[in-house]
Amino acid sequence: MRRILPRLALLALLMPTIAAADKPTEAAFEGLDLRLRETAVGTTLALPQFRVYDAAGRLVMDYEGYSSEFPFALEAVLDAPQPLDSPRHLEFELATLEGPQGEPLPELPEADLVLVKYSAVWCIPCHAMARDLDQVLATERDLKVLVLNVSADHIEL
Numbered sequence: 001m002r003r004i005l006p007r008l009a010l011l012a013l014l015m016p017t018i019a020a021a022d023k024p025t026e027a028a029f030e031g032l033d034l035r036l037r038e039t040a041v042g043t044t045l046a047l048p049q050f051r052v053y054d055a056a057g058r059l060v061m062d063y064e065g066y067s068s069e070f071p072f073a074l075e076a077v078l079d080a081p082q083p084l085d086s087p088r089h090l091e092f093e094l095a096t097l098e099g100p101q102g103e104p105l106p107e108l109p110e111a112d113l114v115l116v117k118y119s120a121v122w123c124i125p126c127h128a129m130a131r132d133l134d135q136v137l138a139t140e141r142d143l144k145v146l147v148l149n150v151s152a153d154h155i156e157l
Helices: 070-079 090-094 125-138
Strands: 003-005 011-012 028-031 045-047 047-056 059-064 113-119 144-151
Touching: 045 047, 045 070, 045 113, 047 090, 059 070, 070 125, 113 125, 125 144
Parallel strands: 028 144, 113 144
Antiparallel strands: 003 045, 011 144, 047 059, 047 113
16 A cells, blocks of 8 residues: 655665675675755655666666565566666656755765665555565675665654
8 A cells, every 4th residue: 555645854764784894795785864855845755665776877676665576576676677768867866865964965885776765664565665675685695785765754744
């Protein structure tokens, strides 16, 4: 089930590093605290929402809502990311976000893939998606992935 939000004030949650950096055969996962820029507040958003961008910033996966097919779709994209025919670019997505105190975004660390996940604590499908994401990322050993976990918990409905 999706929940449409009339107003957003997003705050990202820090995704902990899953793999140790000193193990070259394991994937390096990093996270970053972000929130929606004040100029983007008022946008509607269906939850959960999940996007994957390649190292060049091209969209390779755009998934809205949740189904049991999500982990299989994600595994396929992680195994062989192919840019979608979409004008959406990582730069566009990042332009709507800022640091947790309203500061400009820091420079993002280099990554093979950037995953942007919009969710909320009260969103049950978001929990299922997060569980599947953790399970899939735990099996990826050759990728350096940056996860931007953007939370919609502090919005005014």
